Amino acid sequence: MEYLATISVMLKATVLDPQGEAVRKSLASLGYGQVQKVRVGKHLELVLEAADREAAGALVDELCHRLLSNPVIEEYSFSLDEGEGPR
Amino acid sequence: MEYLATISVMLKATVLDPQGEAVRKSLASLGYGQVQKVRVGKHLELVLEAADREAAGALVDELCHRLLSNPVIEEYSFSLDEGEGPR
Numbered sequence: 001m002e003y004l005a006t007i008s009v010m011l012k013a014t015v016l017d018p019q020g021e022a023v024r025k026s027l028a029s030l031g032y033g034q035v036q037k038v039r040v041g042k043h044l045e046l047v048l049e050a051a052d053r054e055a056a057g058a059l060v061d062e063l064c065h066r067l068l069s070n071p072v073i074e075e076y077s078f079s080l081d082e083g084e085g086p087r
Numbered sequence: 088m089e090y091l092a093t094i095s096v097m098l099k100a101t102v103l104d105p106q107g108e109a110v111r112k113s114l115a116s117l118g119y120g121q122v123q124k125v126r127v128g129k130h131l132e133l134v135l136e137a138a139d140r141e142a143a144g145a146l147v148d149e150l151c152h153r154l155l156s157n158p159v160i161e162e163y164s165f166s167l168d169e170g171e172g173p174r
Contacts (some may be wrong), residue, residue, distance in 0.1 A: 003124075008095070008130040017091075023131070023155075032150065037134035043095040044110070047124035063119065068110075 003029055003056040005076040009069045011040035044068060056080055088142040090135055094165040096156045097128035117131055132153060 011017050020038040027035045046063070050056035057080060065078040088096055098104050107125040114122045133150070137143035151163040 010130065012133070015173060020131075024166070027150065027154065032146075034136040034146070035133050035150070036136060037132075039132040041132075043097065043124040043128040043130035044107075045097070045121055045124075045128075049121040054088040059119075059121070063114065063122070067117070069115065 001050060001052065001056070001084055003050055003053070004081045004083065005044075005046040005048060005056065005060045005078050006043040006081070007046065007060065007064060007068065007076060008041055009044070009064070009074050009076045010039060011073055012075050015073045041074075042068075052083075053080060088137060088139065088143070090137055090140070091140045091145065091168045091170065092131075092135060093131040094131040094133065094147065094151060094163060094166050095128055095170070096131070096154065096161050096163045097126060097150070099162050100159055102160045105154055129155075140167060140169075163170075 001017045017039050024035060027033075027038070027060040048056060048059060048061065050059055060078050060080065064078065065071060069076045079085060106127045110120055110127060113124040114120075114125070114173060134149065135143060135146065140149050147165050147167065151165065152158060156163045
């Protein structure tokens with residue numbers, strides 16, 4: 001089966017996010033002061049082959065933990081859809 | 088009202104994504120050949136103040152279109168939740 005995994009990798013809430021803060025300041029200086037907080041992370045979409053949903057989930061979990069995120073300072077979440085999806 | 092906007096910004100499907108392709112090749116060389124396609128984009132979380140959900144949606148749409156994405160080569164999607172959420 002083919003699965004589409006949609007992953008987001010964000011800095012943990014306790015870790016300072018200078019990129020997000022830079023975006024917030026830029027927005028504020030452009031007149032968007034109502035934006036109070038910004039966090040920036042990565043969004044990944046993976047198309048992968050797996051026997052079933054459970055195997056796909058286990059694979060994505062392993063990829064995220066070992067390679068796509070830094071578990072010391074980042075956290076990740078993902079969702080799985082069957083088929084390749086719209087992309 | 089305070090809203091949490093969760094935004095993803097991705098290169099359009101027709102635009103080459105060298106970063107995603109680099110990740111795919113790395114995964115393949117590490118033994119994860121079952122990952123067939125990778126696209127990498129940005130994930131943003133904004134906490135913002137707006138009168139109601141409609142105003143919040145219009146604001147986020149404007150921010151995405153004008154500042155947070157490049158509409159020539161990127162597309163964005165977002166969801167809105169009331170309150171600041173877990174972060």
